Amino acid sequence: MRRRTVIAKGLLAGIAGTVALVYVARSRIAAMHGVAARSTMADARGYDMMATVIGPVYGLLARTAVAELGPGGSMLDVGCGPGQLVIQAARRTSDARITGADLDPLMIDRASANARHRLPPDESARVTFTVADVAALPFPDRSFDLVVSTFSMHHWSDPKAGLEEVYRVLKPGGRALIWDVAGPIRHLESAAPGPSASITGSPFRSLKGGRRWSLGPWTIAERYDLLRPAEAQNPTEPRSPLLR
DSSP: OHHHHHHHHHEEEEEEEHHHHHHHHHHHHHHHHHHHHSHHHHHHHHHHHHHHHHHHHHHHHHHHHHOOOOOOOEEEEETTSSHHHHHHHTTTSOOEEEEESSSSHHHHHHHHHHHHHHHHHHHHTTTEEEEEOOGOOOOTTEEEEEEEEEOOOGGOOOHHHHHHHHHEEEEEEEEEEEEOOOOOHHHHHHOOOOOOOOTTTTSOOOEEEEEEEEEEEEEEEEEEEEEOOOOOOOOSSOOOOOOO
């Protein structure tokens, strides 16, 4: 029991470190987008090095995501950065088609290079990356079985529009897994409300609202599991609120 407690605390500490590092890196890059519309190669490399160091945490998230995919499934990672989650997911599947999208062209360049170098040819052939804004995804309706987002939603310029696009590209019955920073970490950047404010009133059905990762009294991150219903909702009925 004591060993399990130590392992659990170590995992939470790793998640806390991951969230903090991702927050710092993405905040810097997001600030540069407001000035120059793209990061520098040094920023992309620095973020890539950080993501590699905390790769085991991305492995944990990848296992969770892959568990939602059926045989021959398709997954989209929005805000994929240098492709850590995409690569980890590709290693854990035999036939899934996995796509990464990011607003930053240099991040996509790094992600594509990482996939070529770190995956065998049969796995890298199932992986693609594209420059895209989550609020205007360049994919047809009903393209993916699963959409994931890791610690990037608080940087979306229009979260509601982003969720509408995620819903559009999901197949009926498809799911979205949203991980994002929470509490004091998010408030370091903005007093804007968290994901629940955008999810409430969206077309999604919330399967589980606000699963929290905490370290002591501090909530570090939240996970939201969202479903695009298999059947169209009655347009006269109100959209499903976020379940608590």
